[in-house]
Amino acid sequence: MTTRTSPSRTSVIGAAVIGLAVLATAVALFWPREPTPRLAARHYADIPRIDVHVHVPPEQADRAIRMFREQGGVLIALNASGGHPDGGGLEENIEIMQRTHGALRPYCNLDFRNVEEPDWEAYVDRTLHACRDEGAVGLKIFKGLGLGIPLSDGSLLAVDDPRLDHAFDLAGELGLPILIHTGDPQAFFRPDGPDNERHAELAAHPSWSFYGPRPDGMGDWPSWQSVFDQYEHRVARHPHTTFVGAHFGNAPEEPDTVARMLEAYPNLVVETGARIPEIGRHDAHHMHDLFVRFADRILFGTDFQIGGDGRLVLGSAGREPDPPSRVPLFYEAHFRYFETADRHFAHPSPIQGDWTIDGIDLPREVLEKIYFRNAMRIFDLPDPRPAPASH
Numbered sequence: 001m002t003t004r005t006s007p008s009r010t011s012v013i014g015a016a017v018i019g020l021a022v023l024a025t026a027v028a029l030f031w032p033r034e035p036t037p038r039l040a041a042r043h044y045a046d047i048p049r050i051d052v053h054v055h056v057p058p059e060q061a062d063r064a065i066r067m068f069r070e071q072g073g074v075l076i077a078l079n080a081s082g083g084h085p086d087g088g089g090l091e092e093n094i095e096i097m098q099r100t101h102g103a104l105r106p107y108c109n110l111d112f113r114n115v116e117e118p119d120w121e122a123y124v125d126r127t128l129h130a131c132r133d134e135g136a137v138g139l140k141i142f143k144g145l146g147l148g149i150p151l152s153d154g155s156l157l158a159v160d161d162p163r164l165d166h167a168f169d170l171a172g173e174l175g176l177p178i179l180i181h182t183g184d185p186q187a188f189f190r191p192d193g194p195d196n197e198r199h200a201e202l203a204a205h206p207s208w209s210f211y212g213p214r215p216d217g218m219g220d221w222p223s224w225q226s227v228f229d230q231y232e233h234r235v236a237r238h239p240h241t242t243f244v245g246a247h248f249g250n251a252p253e254e255p256d257t258v259a260r261m262l263e264a265y266p267n268l269v270v271e272t273g274a275r276i277p278e279i280g281r282h283d284a285h286h287m288h289d290l291f292v293r294f295a296d297r298i299l300f301g302t303d304f305q306i307g308g309d310g311r312l313v314l315g316s317a318g319r320e321p322d323p324p325s326r327v328p329l330f331y332e333a334h335f336r337y338f339e340t341a342d343r344h345f346a347h348p349s350p351i352q353g354d355w356t357i358d359g360i361d362l363p364r365e366v367l368e369k370i371y372f373r374n375a376m377r378i379f380d381l382p383d384p385r386p387a388p389a390s391h
């Protein structure tokens with residue numbers, strides 16, 4: 001009778017449904033996938049963040065933007081790998097900017113290897129005008145300037161080479177801020193070995209060492225101080241050009257040098273990319289006071305990098321990429337540094353060294369400037385905060 005078989009059929013179907021649900025849950029739990037997004041929740045998770053220093057190839061843009069937003073609270077990120085105009089990648093990155101409503105915005109890049117060509121200045125004019133006209137947020141200059149561009153006489157193109165003056169002046173005239181990375185950690189300019197505090201990083205990346213003879217046989221590497229001096233000459237020479245000193249003004253080991261430069265050059269601001277491990281080692285009260293004193297001049301940056309194949313480099317990595325599960329920890333260590341007075345905790349990029357950092361406990365108004373207000377002003381960006389409901 002159907003009245004007697006119905007209940008049993010219902011229970012069979014019910015059991016099957018429950019079985020499927022259990023199976024689905026098990027698959028969901030154990031299937032390899034990205035970790036559940038988790039916004040690193042500190043006291044000020046409601047403050048939006050603009051990250052002025054990331055590296056994202058076009059094919060990873062959507063995934064990167066999801067990670068920025070969901071795990072870092074980063075609503076706008078500025079892509080230092082924005083490419084060159086005229087088919088060198090910039091147009092593709094501008095399209096991504098438009099498609100993502102400005103969540104990822106490119107800097108453009110300039111090829112300094114052309115400096116000895118007769119049409120160098122024409123190339124600079126063409127490139128920087130195209131950067132501005134196409135909508136790049138600024139110009140990104142890599143550490144290759146000063147350390148990686150050999151000239152025909154064997155010397156390295158210096159950051160303060162006068163042949164580059166026009167490019168730096170023009171960027172200022174066009175309203176393109178310059179994110180400039182000069183030099184590298186001071187330890188990379190000292191002999192590598194077990195005593196070098198960056199030994200783990202140098203062992204994984206021997207080519208990051210700038211100690212001793214250059215591999216091309218054209219003399220020795222310059223000293224850290226000499227490339228830093230070139231950078232200072234450059235900033236001093238162009239008072240109408242805005243410089244964003246990458247990696248904490250390229251001198252995270254010397255916060256007093258950074259403070260001296262911020263004092264001396266009103267056209268200079270700095271960003272924090274990949275240097276929380278370094279600045280977090282200094283006395284927390286001293287750093288707190290420095291951040292408060294220059295609250296209008298320090299911008300939040302991480303140097304979050306994602307490769308075309310999806311490999312992550314969170315500030316720095318060893319031979320292997322960082323796993324996606326480290327992303328929330330990476331952000332959380334940044335926010336803990338800025339927002340708490342916690343002591344002796346793990347910094348964001350373990351490969352950079354075996355030490356802990358101390359938080360600097362910044363007040364809310366300073367955090368708002370560092371997290372987004374300064375970047376809005378310097379890069380002329382829209383307010384990243386969601387608009388309040390209209391009714």
Ligand SMILES: [Zn+2]
Binds near residue numbers: 053054055080273303
């Ligand atoms: Zn970078």
